[in-house]
Amino acid sequence: MERPKYFTPNEVSAHNTxxxxWVSFLGKVCDLTPLIDQCKDDVLLRPIIECAGKDISYWFNTDTKDVLTHVDPITNCVRYYTPRGRFVHVPPAGPRSDWATDFVRPWWRDQQYQVGLLTTKTRWIRVINALTSQEQLLEVCSExxxxxxxxxxxxxxxxASSxxxxxxxxxxxxxxxxxQNDVLDEDHNLERLRLDRDFYTPALLLYYNDDLTKG
Known part of the structure; x- marks a missing residue:
């Protein structure tokens, strides 16, 4: 089974036009660019575009994985709760003849948009080349x-593979x-001790194998 690709919030935030x-929600990372192209100039895209590159988990019910609902105070019917404004694939509050229902499933349930998973915890590491003494600071996913x-x-x-x-x-x-390699995440302890995490970033050392066949 193919492993999912993990992304950091910073990587998601780079896709913000x-x-x-891209957006993330409920641990998933989705590329909604095709949806934007498909529904071009639709006013219902506005809430999505306003949240480009952000996490929108607060739009959804963590149990049902569906958009949050509430009881409409006017109709007393259960409706989707969209305080930022109704967005694509959310039905209108009342009967209408101009709302397209020809999509197979709403975009938040459609796997075609998912490109990976959002990491539950990012980590910073220092990668040091023992041959050249070059040092690089990397933000990675704990998974x-x-x-x-x-x-x-x-x-x-x-x-690097050599x-x-x-x-x-x-x-x-x-x-x-x-x-799993015992490169432990000490962020919690460092925070408790009020120590600057930047001074305690784990260092991984790279030793050259004299083998450039692995480019």
């Missing part, structure tokens, strides 16, 4: 394996996460 629009973190680091070193990754002198298992 109508031409490239990512070292192999996946390596792919993040490739932009800084295209031959290195042995170690922490405190111990070779890391690239198929496991940082936590």
């Amino acid at each position: 109508p031409e490239d629009l 990512e394996t070292l192999d996946e973190i390596t792919r993040r680091y490739l932009r800084y070193n295209a031959h 290195y042995t990754w170690k922490h405190h002198g111990t070779k890391l298992d690239m198929s496991r996460t940082l936590g």
Whole structure:
């Protein structure tokens, strides 16, 4: 089974225009750009565009995974609760003949828009090349394996896979996460002790294997 791709909130926030629009909600990350293109110039896109690049979990019921509902004070009927304004695929409050119902499922239930999952916790690490002494600060997802973190680091070193990754002198298992490799997340303890986390960022050291076959 293919592992999902994880994203940080900062990565989601970079997609914040109508031409490239992502949102996160209930742990999912969705690319709604195709929806924007499909419903172009529809006024019901406004609430979505206003929240481009943001987390909109507060729009939804965590139990039903559907849009929040409330009892309409005028009709006494249960309606979707959209205080920012009705958005695409949300039915109008009353009977109307101009509302299109030809979509298969509402976008928040449609898997075609999902590109990955939102990390539950980001982590900062220092990746230090023992050969060149180059140091890079990386924000990663706590759910990512070292192999996946390596792919993040490739932009800084295209031959990162030709290195042995170690922490405190111990070779890391690239198929496991940082936590599973005992690279512990001390943020909670550092906060409790009122210590600056920037001074206690875990360091991973890369040792060159003299093998450039893994580009």
